[in-house]
Amino acid sequence: MRSRHATLPIFAAVSWGVMFPVLASALTRVDALNLTTARYVLATAVLLALLLAREGVTALATQRRGVEVVLLGALGFAGFNTLMNLALGHAAPQQIALFAATVPLVTQFVRWARDGVRPRPALLGISLVALVGVGLVITRGRLDGLGQFGWGGLLMIGAVLGWAFYTHGASRFPEWSALRYTTLTAVAGMLAMIAASAVADLTGLQHAPAAADLVAIAPQLAYAVLVAAVLAVLAWNTGVRRLGPADAALFMNLVPVATFAVQILRGYRPVAVELVGAGLTIAALVAANLVTRTRSAARATAAPEPLAVVDRPAVVDPVAVVGR
Template sequence: MKKGVLLLVLATILWGGNYICGRYLAPALPATLLNTIRWAISTFILWALLALNKKKFPIFSKWKELLILGFLGIFAFSTLNYLGLRSLSASYAGMISAGIPIAILFFTPLFLKEQIKAKSWFGALVSIVGVILLVQGKQGGTTYASMIGIVEILLSCLAWGVYTVLGKKYGSKIDPLTMTAGASFYGTILSAISCIGTVHPDMIHMTATAWFAVAFVSTLASVLAFFAWNAGVKIVGPALSAPFINLLPVWTVVFGVLLLHERFSILTLVGGVITIIGAILATYRRPENKKMKNHAKAS
């Protein structure tokens, strides 16, 4: 159990680091080029892992599902995040991303036809109030660019919400490793296409530290975080694992303050806390008691 919890925490730490690197890389690389490089490297690693496990790579037989997932989870989510980080601090963007579980909640009935309990809808409402406070907390220093950044991060949350729900739907036919590798493949292609005519050499300003950040987001924040999360879910169980995703905005705030010396208003902090609390209320599921299960079977 402890090992599973540590793995879940490790995954959120690595994902939190992605926001820090994205903020640092904002002036070094255009968002679309950064996303292309990141996922091209990740795709190569994932493809190699598939080969080592002697698994087929169904990029053609399952192309529709993988293309949709690649567009939503790899191209749209990541690119929108990197675009938003051009004008928003990592800690602020991370707190907005606390709305991801709420996006998942909203799309679940639509695509999976699953009923959502009243407690979850109440948690969603609380999180929405928190996001409103977050936006209001930014008003003191709001510019046109930062408002665009807020919209970009909110859209990235919606993209990840649909990606997660569809991933669960397609998961009955495609295993997680194959699904991630396939989505990465198509997402990389879409990212590369988006660079055509929009990326120029004078927009690239790489340093040794910037290359280190690219290496981090391409390996640790992508492949390792994925495996740590899935291994942790397998040990702890989905019900107890879901709330751990809410550690992501916590780590982005901690790293943003410590590493980037970011500051934010009290109202922003309050909004972030309320958003996280709402997300926990919306996503927490009490695990079923095994003894009750066994008793039901015996009767």
């Protein structure tokens, strides 16, 4: 059963790994902000249609949590995707993918900051190893290559932090289905993207794409919308609910693997130190997730507290369970 559920986060991670080279090719015709906006206007329309068909109009209510939904959508969808697309203009797709794969690790630190759940010392050491691996890929093992970190790396640090807060925020909506949380936060993120693109276009920071430009990137846009933004996000959120965050997060390590594979198929030839750095980062991320899983398992097997005696049995609503 768990192996079947694992296909969901595997599909999501591989889809996102392929996405980075796809979006990088689209940026040659459309500016980063406009590309992000076009992608999520279409993706949000699809998500809204799915939500209305499955859960009805009542699912659009934020239940007095509108401010939180807006902030999470702005951080997760608008922040992560906009900064990621901007970073692709300054760094190679395989470098961006390695940064993206650190989301589960960064989420642990976000949890520490917000909930007071302190990571184990081993996790702190592992995070340093992962950072060294990313550094080897970016610099190709040369000290004079540190200048290549530049804007691409800084933008991806902001993107990863935004998605980490978004991922952590999902745990604050346990009563919502994965589809509902994804859709409502996507709507908020889409509105933020539209506003940012409008300001950038009006001030001349970027230029609104012509119809010919959108037609030229139609294949990339179709993949980024239908596969990476709709199917992959829904598969990821569903997989997290079925496997648990710690187990599901392990599959994020497939993101840079998929990106490197695509780049190699396109003719890119990584040097040995890049492969060592990528391997070091992936190994560190796997170790980080195993540390997290071990700690969670230890807590789960600890002696439970005596249950209080109640005068009636607990009742589980099967409709609510199926809907999540």
